[in-house]
Amino acid sequence: MRRRTLLGAGAAVVPASLPLRPSDLSLRPSEKRWIHTWTAMPQLTEPSNMPPAPFTGPSSVLVDTTLRQTVHVTVGGSRVRVRLSNAFGGAALPITAAAVALPLDGRAGVSSVRPGSSRPLTFGGRPGTTVPVGAQAVSDPVALPVGRGANLTITLYLAGGQASLDLTSHPGSRTTSYLIGGDHHTALDLPGAVGVAHWYLISGVEVEADVPAMAIVGDSLTDGRGSTTDGNDRWPDQVTGARVAVLNQAAGGNRVLNDGLGPNVLARLDRDVLATSGVDRMLIFEGVNDIGTAPATVAGQKAVREELIYAYEQIVTRAHAVDIRVYGATITPFGGNTGYDDPDGYREDTRTAVNSAIRHNGLFDDVVDFDAAVRDPGSPRMLSQAFDTGDHLHLNPAGYRAMAGVVPRRWLR
Incomplete structure (x- = not known):
């Protein structure tokens, strides 16, 4: 059984005994390597x-x-x-x-x-x-x-x-x-x-260091659309207290299942994570573009929901094979977005179902609830107005700060 901690969704579920993997061992100060x-x-x-x-x-x-x-x-x-x-x-x-x-x-x-x-x-x-x-x-x-x-x-x-x-x-x-x-x-x-x-x-860019790295796989929400040019205030930039390298492997328009802007995650996983020096953990925060570009029909959304969850399982399987831990993040709201929202709510139903699987199905070694961090409490299908750039999909620097603030500190040790 994998580690699974639900942030803002109840108590942690941790097995009493876990096998020790090489990635669980801390590097001694003398063991510098290129990361x-x-x-x-x-x-x-x-x-x-x-x-x-x-x-x-x-x-x-x-x-x-x-x-x-x-x-x-x-x-x-x-x-x-x-x-x-x-x-x-x-x-x-x-x-x-x-x-x-x-x-x-x-x-x-x-x-x-x-x-x-x-x-x-x-x-x-x-x-x-x-x-x-x-x-x-x-x-x-x-x-x-x-x-x-x-x-x-x-x-x-x-x-x-x-x-x-x-x-x-x-x-x-x-x-x-x-x-x-x-x-x-x-x-x-x-x-x-x-x-x-x-x-x-x-x-x-690589340095000689005695710490590991965490690769973040994502789309425009991690690439920083809505952040400040030359401000370095994307959410990964605003993560504080990290004792590990935090690597942004995201691109606007990227998708998990199919090519969009850049190769799909299943195609680029080896290059961007598994073969990236120093990486012993990763976070997958992606799927909104898969949901938003799939047909707004019952059949279309059922298919993308099932394929997304299976793709997450594939990512975990491939990463665990090389001793990389995999963290998951819930998909943030897009209610009101002219491109992705639909009047019948089929895509919102898919987002809700996928998020439930991320939170409760034990897919990942640990989970962060970005959805809960930035949604409007009174209208959970919408971003909080304080964080919305105006397109009801992307976040401003304050929203990215809110996301960075809920990243578990234990991931950054």
Whole structure:
């Protein structure tokens, strides 16, 4: 029997004896290893999210371009390394040069770096690398101390660009990146650079640490739609007191069962969780897009309900096979949303039934009740007005703070 704790839904149910798994053992302080401290789920860039002209041409992208981006790490370390992704590229990805630095004043979404902090990134001792189609590249370690919750700047220069318009990115960065022509990867600032709220080509930052990581698999509610650009106030960003790395592996429009924006969860689980260094626990908070895009009929909703619950079981089975604990989160309300709400309430019935299964069926090792944290007590099918962005689906930073506040502290040890 798995651990199952219901938050706000009664007493905890814990078996008297549980088998000890490797992931239950604490690392000793001397047992440092490479773990992810930041991630972004790779996606195929949609036409509307491609780099603006002149950085996207008729048949190639980022030709003679410097790209500077900032990311928000969760745990710190004295050495870092960066992962570049060509998961969806239509051609090999040639990186001419790269650097990592601390942003000016430690801020997110700025084009300036702190003087003296820039370090060249190398790949097998070389200043650049070519990432094959579908692959990723991990840089050599760099001595650059970064603190818990710090921001980090990554700068890439592509002399020849990528000879394809299929580009790997994470459009929902909620963080400003900068593009400028020419090689400026060592520059302190990029005056005249063009700002865009997308990440391109980067998928992970690792540090040497003696703590594990928790991967969060989700959709736009975890990717942070409704949060503040350059504010780092998505709900995972607002989790406090974490002694583990908290990794955001979410994307707007993502679904559990079928591809949406990015591969479905069942397809991306190996890449985004099982093969992500340091992960010994995960949280699945996803399913609203599956419910909202399924037909608003009795048959359509019955099918998606059954398939979602089965998919959760599959996720748990696959994660447990590699000693990763799996936490579940209830699906938050969408009553009143013009896209997902339906007059007959079939989708709300499905959300309620799926949430009941999450709370009571022992699907997961532990459960957090995000639904209870952000719903309107007087109208449970609706978000609390104080948390609603206005579309009755996505939350504002206060709503994300409420979600972060109910994440069990024991998950973060």
